[in-house]
Amino acid sequence: MAENYRMFRSLLSSSKRLPDPVLSDLVDILFASLVPTAVMGITIAVIGTLIALKTRDGVVWGLVIAGVLAIIVRGLLISAYHRQKEGLQRAEPARIWERRYAIANHPFAALLGLLNARALMTGDPLVAMLITGMTFGHGSGLVARVSVRPRICVVGLALAVVPTVIALAAVASVSDHYARAAYAAQALLIGGFAVASLETVARTYRTTLPQLLANQDLATLAGKDALTGLPNRTLLRARLNEGIARTRETGELLAFHYLDLDRFKTVNDLLGHSAGDALLQSVAERLESILRVGDTAARFGGDEFVVVQIGIRQPDEARLLAHRIIRVLGAPYSLDGQEARVGVSIGIALAPRHGLGLEGLASRADAALYQAKHKGRGGVVVFGDASPATDMTAA
Numbered sequence: 001m002a003e004n005y006r007m008f009r010s011l012l013s014s015s016k017r018l019p020d021p022v023l024s025d026l027v028d029i030l031f032a033s034l035v036p037t038a039v040m041g042i043t044i045a046v047i048g049t050l051i052a053l054k055t056r057d058g059v060v061w062g063l064v065i066a067g068v069l070a071i072i073v074r075g076l077l078i079s080a081y082h083r084q085k086e087g088l089q090r091a092e093p094a095r096i097w098e099r100r101y102a103i104a105n106h107p108f109a110a111l112l113g114l115l116n117a118r119a120l121m122t123g124d125p126l127v128a129m130l131i132t133g134m135t136f137g138h139g140s141g142l143v144a145r146v147s148v149r150p151r152i153c154v155v156g157l158a159l160a161v162v163p164t165v166i167a168l169a170a171v172a173s174v175s176d177h178y179a180r181a182a183y184a185a186q187a188l189l190i191g192g193f194a195v196a197s198l199e200t201v202a203r204t205y206r207t208t209l210p211q212l213l214a215n216q217d218l219a220t221l222a223g224k225d226a227l228t229g230l231p232n233r234t235l236l237r238a239r240l241n242e243g244i245a246r247t248r249e250t251g252e253l254l255a256f257h258y259l260d261l262d263r264f265k266t267v268n269d270l271l272g273h274s275a276g277d278a279l280l281q282s283v284a285e286r287l288e289s290i291l292r293v294g295d296t297a298a299r300f301g302g303d304e305f306v307v308v309q310i311g312i313r314q315p316d317e318a319r320l321l322a323h324r325i326i327r328v329l330g331a332p333y334s335l336d337g338q339e340a341r342v343g344v345s346i347g348i349a350l351a352p353r354h355g356l357g358l359e360g361l362a363s364r365a366d367a368a369l370y371q372a373k374h375k376g377r378g379g380v381v382v383f384g385d386a387s388p389a390t391d392m393t394a395a
Helices: 001-010 020-030 033-057 058-083 091-120 125-146 150-173 177-222 233-250 264-271 273-290 315-331 357-375
Strands: 255-260 296-301 306-311 332-333 336-341 343-351 379-382
Touching: 020 091, 020 177, 033 058, 033 091, 033 125, 033 264, 033 296, 058 091, 058 125, 091 150, 091 357, 125 150, 125 177, 150 177, 233 255, 233 296, 233 306, 233 343, 233 357, 255 315, 264 273, 264 306, 273 296, 273 306, 273 332, 273 336, 296 332, 315 343, 315 379, 343 357, 357 379
Parallel strands: 343 379
Antiparallel strands: 255 306, 255 343, 296 306, 332 336
């Protein structure tokens, strides 16, 4: 008993902080398919109608109709989720959809519990048999689909099972000896199934979560540049897509900064490749130190870097960050006891104005970078600008 209680507590407190992609994967499992929801809708419509016809109870009819409507709402929610999945690699949209799932799931479970309790009070053995089958179907579906979010699963199970078990116990208390034994057995069967399901929910969650975390770790490693530890093109594309999804939600701009180090080849030739590698690592550290939460610095290849700046309203905000990058990266570097300096030129493209994909934004930012380098080092050009803005403080 104590072990079951601890397990129950751990399931209800299982909403610990998870990496955004892992939370997104868990929520995606909740909305995986319309089929189980459709099957449950047909089940409650058919069995509920049989019970209503058998009992001739207006309240039972009302609960059946409400249950079917709740299933329809769940189906519409699942359809809406699959139409709007883009951008759910971020935690907040995923949590919103998780709450919506719970809001749709729990009222249905409560309606099922009330329907069971109301119908059982008629004392009809056939009704009790139908209700037992419907309750098992609901519980099995919850455990199979929703174990990945234990709190939603446990609450949904309790809302349906507790009223059913209480009603079975109440009917058993006023029945004859044979019926009393039958109703008590059904109550024990359903209650025992619910308690045993807690272990299944816990095991499924504890098995699924490490797998998703391991997959995320592998994906993170695969998305990192081996030398600098910055995101590579693969992870950059994912971060960029997340940022673009945000622009669609908020109407803000995203700035794609294309950086090319000036005089890097000279440092590499004079001090050697190890010094060049150390310089690139220092550049990566400096870039990460000045970015806001949500912005991304990535290595694009060689001595080229990219910064994705989200949540801006006008191009001047991108220019300000670019000038800051030029100043920070232009400060001296100590490499194997020797001082070295490099500069940086920056071309900027804006999403959605100049494109909505990595290739399009990179191409336009590269064209702006060419302008900046052609007209002088330490320049910043936004794609479409007539002339570069040179950062005089970088000299």
